[in-house]
Amino acid sequence: xxxxxxxxxxxxxxxxxxxxxxxxxxxxxxxxxxxxxxxxxxxxxxxxxxxxxxxxxxxxxxxxxxxxxxxxxxxxxxxxxxxxxxxxxxxxxxxxxxxxxxxxxxxxxxxxxxxxxxxxxxxxxxxxxxxxxxxxxxxxxxxxxxxxxxxxxxxxxxxxxxxxxxxxxxxxxxxxxxxxxxxxxxxxxxxxxxxxxxxxxxxxxxxxxxxxxxxxxxxxxxxxxxxxxxxxxxxxxxxxxxxxxxxxxxxxxxxxxxxxxxxxxxxxxxxxxxxxxxxxxxxxxxxxxxxxxxxxxxxxxxxxxxxxxxxxxxxxxx
Amino acid sequence: xxxxxxxxxxxxxxxxxxxxxxxxxxxxxxxxxxxxxxxxxxxxxxxxxxxxxxxxxxxxxxxxxxxxxxxxxxxxxxxxxxxxxxxxxxxxxxxxxxxxxxxxxxxxxxxxxxxxxxxxxxxxxxxxxxxxxxxxxxxxxxxxxxxxxxxxxxxxxxxxxxxxxxxxxxxxxxxxxxxxxxxxxxxxxxxxxxxxxxxxxxxxxxxxxxxxxxxxxxxxxxxxxxxxxxxxxxxxxxxxxxxxxxxxxxxxxxxxxxxxxxxxxxxxxxxxxxxxxxxxxxxxxxxxxxxxxxxxxxxxxxxxxxxxxxxxxxxxxxxxxxxxxxxxxxxxxxxxxxxxxxxxxxxxxxxxxxxxxxxxxxxxxxxxxxxxxxxxxxxxxxxxxxxxxxxxxxxxxxxxxxxxxxxxxxxxxxxxxxxxxxxxxxxxxxxxxxxxxxxxxxxxxxxxxxxxxxxxxxxxxxxxxxxxxxxxxxxxxxxxxxxxxxxxxxxxxxxxxxxxxxxxxxxxxxxxxxxxxxxxxxxxxxxxxxxxxxxxxxxxxxxxxxxxxxxxxxxxxx
Numbered sequence: 001x002x003x004x005x006x007x008x009x010x011x012x013x014x015x016x017x018x019x020x021x022x023x024x025x026x027x028x029x030x031x032x033x034x035x036x037x038x039x040x041x042x043x044x045x046x047x048x049x050x051x052x053x054x055x056x057x058x059x060x061x062x063x064x065x066x067x068x069x070x071x072x073x074x075x076x077x078x079x080x081x082x083x084x085x086x087x088x089x090x091x092x093x094x095x096x097x098x099x100x101x102x103x104x105x106x107x108x109x110x111x112x113x114x115x116x117x118x119x120x121x122x123x124x125x126x127x128x129x130x131x132x133x134x135x136x137x138x139x140x141x142x143x144x145x146x147x148x149x150x151x152x153x154x155x156x157x158x159x160x161x162x163x164x165x166x167x168x169x170x171x172x173x174x175x176x177x178x179x180x181x182x183x184x185x186x187x188x189x190x191x192x193x194x195x196x197x198x199x200x201x202x203x204x205x206x207x208x209x210x211x212x213x214x215x216x217x218x219x220x221x222x223x224x225x226x227x228x229x230x231x232x233x234x235x236x237x238x239x240x241x242x243x244x245x246x247x248x249x250x251x252x253x254x255x256x257x258x259x260x261x262x263x264x265x266x267x268x269x270x271x272x273x274x275x276x277x278x279x280x281x282x283x284x285x286x287x288x289x290x291x292x293x294x295x296x297x298x299x300x301x302x303x304x305x306x307x308x309x310x311x312x313x314x315x316x317x318x
Numbered sequence: 319x320x321x322x323x324x325x326x327x328x329x330x331x332x333x334x335x336x337x338x339x340x341x342x343x344x345x346x347x348x349x350x351x352x353x354x355x356x357x358x359x360x361x362x363x364x365x366x367x368x369x370x371x372x373x374x375x376x377x378x379x380x381x382x383x384x385x386x387x388x389x390x391x392x393x394x395x396x397x398x399x400x401x402x403x404x405x406x407x408x409x410x411x412x413x414x415x416x417x418x419x420x421x422x423x424x425x426x427x428x429x430x431x432x433x434x435x436x437x438x439x440x441x442x443x444x445x446x447x448x449x450x451x452x453x454x455x456x457x458x459x460x461x462x463x464x465x466x467x468x469x470x471x472x473x474x475x476x477x478x479x480x481x482x483x484x485x486x487x488x489x490x491x492x493x494x495x496x497x498x499x500x501x502x503x504x505x506x507x508x509x510x511x512x513x514x515x516x517x518x519x520x521x522x523x524x525x526x527x528x529x530x531x532x533x534x535x536x537x538x539x540x541x542x543x544x545x546x547x548x549x550x551x552x553x554x555x556x557x558x559x560x561x562x563x564x565x566x567x568x569x570x571x572x573x574x575x576x577x578x579x580x581x582x583x584x585x586x587x588x589x590x591x592x593x594x595x596x597x598x599x600x601x602x603x604x605x606x607x608x609x610x611x612x613x614x615x616x617x618x619x620x621x622x623x624x625x626x627x628x629x630x631x632x633x634x635x636x637x638x639x640x641x642x643x644x645x646x647x648x649x650x651x652x653x654x655x656x657x658x659x660x661x662x663x664x665x666x667x668x669x670x671x672x673x674x675x676x677x678x679x680x681x682x683x684x685x686x687x688x689x690x691x692x693x694x695x696x697x698x699x700x701x702x703x704x705x706x707x708x709x710x711x712x713x714x715x716x717x718x719x720x721x722x723x724x725x726x727x728x729x730x731x732x733x734x735x736x737x738x739x740x741x742x743x744x745x746x747x748x749x750x751x752x753x754x755x756x757x758x759x760x761x762x763x764x765x766x767x768x769x770x771x772x773x774x775x776x777x778x779x780x781x782x783x784x785x786x787x788x789x790x791x792x793x794x795x796x797x798x799x800x801x802x803x804x805x806x807x808x809x810x811x812x813x814x815x816x817x818x819x820x821x822x823x824x825x826x827x828x829x830x831x832x833x834x835x836x837x838x839x840x841x842x843x844x845x846x847x848x849x850x851x852x853x854x855x856x857x858x859x860x861x862x863x864x865x866x867x868x869x870x871x872x873x874x875x876x
Contacts, residue, residue: 044736076718079568084728091727092736097717099568100727100737101561102591108558112565112573115549116523120569120717141554296549309545310514314681316469317504318346 053207053233083130087154104135132168143197145292158239191267201227202285327368327395338369345373349498354676379786450485457494509535511643515650520689522571523549532576556581560588570716576602593633605669616854617670620829634755637806641785643677644684651687671783710753759807767804768812
């Protein structure tokens with residue numbers, strides 16, 4: 001099979017200026033030895049706790065990617081970016097292009113990738129501590145820019161890998177290792193925040209509802225613009241919410257997803273604190289808006305002219 | 319005369335920087351080599367700004383305290399800069415605003431404010447009027463001034479010319495700046511030279527959050543973006559900046575970021591990620607006076623050890639400190655090439671003087687820089703992002719690659735790029751990264767990583783922007799000047815060669831603790847004296863000469 005297209009300079013090197021030789025893409029993966037869309041796992045041992053909600057997210061994503069492949073979408077065009085935390089191990093478990101970045105920084109990495117190559121599907125996996133605490137600035141700006149990328153929030157409302165501290169979405173009074181007497185701050189409502197910041201696709205899924213999760217992931221990935229899927233992911237070890245969620249969740253039906261006000265109303269109907277309120281799942285918002293990744297489309301590469309242009313600039317400075 | 323110096327001063331908003339550059343351009347047309355030091359406080363309107371333009375037959379990169387002509391747009395200029403006046407100096411001033419009573423120097427007062435009013439010209443054009451007068455005073459023909467203004471005044475050219483002519487006609491010739499038999503050169507700000515060198519080496523994207531003295535780099539590249547097909551992004555903060563650049567690099571786009579110390583603090587976690595993930599990354603770090611906010615618009619060389627040690631863990635990095643525009647151009651290009659060749663972070667360690675200083679720029683003398691080839695995957699077998707190789711450099715591939723997966727990882731990882739906590743792989747991968755440092759050091763043996771100027775038993779050891787001042791004063795006092803350009807990997811052999819026959823070493827630095835001296839001592843070199851300046855201002859020729867004489871006399875007594 002053919003690999004990287006080498007432009008010149010012999011095997012292994014390229015002297016082509018500015019952008020380095022890119023390989024051709026193809027929808028046909030049947031003969032690929034290394035990427036099997038039916039089985040997108042790697043050889044790495046999965047170290048999530050038994051019963052962890054992350055398994056549903058991984059499985060849903062595998063199904064979505066396989067279905068994209070079946071529709072002739074080349075999976076080489078998918079890049080996933082993760083932060084640091086339990087969620088981030090998905091980069092090791094999904095055998096697609098990945099950038100396993102650092103805590104809170106999925107979005108700036110993803111932004112660079114998308115701006116460099118707008119043809120890619122860039123999907124971020126991030127935790128609630130990751131995107132809502134350490135990297136909140138990036139989240140707001142990604143929504144503000146309406147860059148065409150997807151962020152799937154593994155919202156387990158607790159820090160798992162550091163063994164159980166409160167996060168921005170933990171309910172008031174949460175007794176974690178850093179707050180043994182219970183938190184004294186109200187949780188943040190990421191849906192409300194994302195709406196206010198300019199996200200153009202908003203949905204909420206639950207890891208005990210894999211069909212809906214698949215539907216929402218796929219929908220979010222296909223959306224043109226910044227899509228945000230808050231995924232209530234249960235951490236069985238440090239914050240087991242299965243029972244509460246199972247009793248409260250419902251899927252929104254018949255809502256007008258183009259209405260900001262309606263989306264805000266749904267977003268506000270559950271504040272991540274009230275344990276009695278029903279918890280809406282499904283698609284809240286879906287609109288079309290100009291995107292940041294369209295900004296650089298007008299530029300053209302003139303590699304041959306670069307030296308001449310430098311001379312022109314220097315002449316203008318004499 | 320072989321050299322000439324003028325200072326123009328006024329408040330922020332008077333266009334003092336541009337006025338200085340215009341004077342530089344005029345002298346450039348007469349064949350002089352230019353250096354300009356621009357001094358300004360951190361404010362937008364008011365305060366006191368001054369441009370000190372020095373012109374010489376030979377290439378220069380330092381300023382002197384004394385001036386031949388003082389151009390005063392306000393009284394502060396006289397009051398602050400009076401000590402710069404020689405008996406033979408000449409003063410040009412706005413007589414509507416400035417009182418020169420009691421000064422024994424000759425001068426020429428123009429009723430500039432009223433002259434502008436007559437022409438209906440805006441306040442900012444006082445510069446053109448003054449520069450007109452300067453040309454007359456120094457015997458520069460009107461044609462030269464007309465040529466420079468016509469080429470460089472972006473708007474209201476007619477009115478500018480009219481005002482300049484008025485200034486020219488109102489003054490009298492006092493002395494004559496001779497025309498030299500040398501062609502004019504481009505007059506560039508150091509940051510422009512940095513940008514052009516990076517563009518030459520294949521820059522694809524520039525990502526930055528504004529911070530003095532790197533902001534003008536962002537400014538210049540943003541305006542050049544469409545000409546050179548550059549993607550220029552100004553994100554939410556420097557954390558995003560350094561991560562975004564690595565997103566670009568993942569796709570094979572050569573990205574550079576620019577900042578100063580405070581922004582670099584925020585970049586350190588991303589810098590360390592580039593070390594572990596082996597992402598090519600280029601950082602232009604323009605030093606200014608610290609700690610913390612310090613003096614935002616003044617200079618320092620106090621971030622050398624910060625640049626050397628920033629980021630957790632151990633990983634190779636390339637650090638270069640250019641000392642003038644030619645070096646800024648050449649080494650910035652090379653910094654891009656080295657980052658990509660070895661998949662490491664490169665730091666261009668500039669400062670306020672190199673970044674915002676204005677220089678005559680000789681592209682031919684700077685050295686040829688071109689985009690160097692990158693190690694790319696051949697397409698055979700399975701792709702492993704972190705494949706072990708002889709020199710530690712794994713071939714690159716950029717998604718999409720048909721049938722292949724590219725895994726980049728900030729965790730300890732195996733060759734494929736998935737996380738591992740295996741002890742052997744952890745140390746093997748560390749060794750792999752350190753192999754790259756060795757290869758880089760070997761490659762650097764073929765470059766002028768240490769430069770020497772002049773001869774002498776006593777040597778001045780310097781780096782970055784002190785090159786110019788050390789070179790000139792070294793020559794005057796019969797001292798050898800040794801400039802260390804590459805700070806990492808440290809050029810041990812080259813420095814040994816440079817020190818052959820040298821008995822005493824005096825380090826000259828703009829910091830309070832002698833950071834290069836400390837670094838050299840780590841490698842076993844003896845540094846006898848340190849001449850340090852840390853008030854935010856660069857050494858002038860007079861400063862350094864006096865300080866060195868003091869240091870040398872102490873040496874004799876000892």
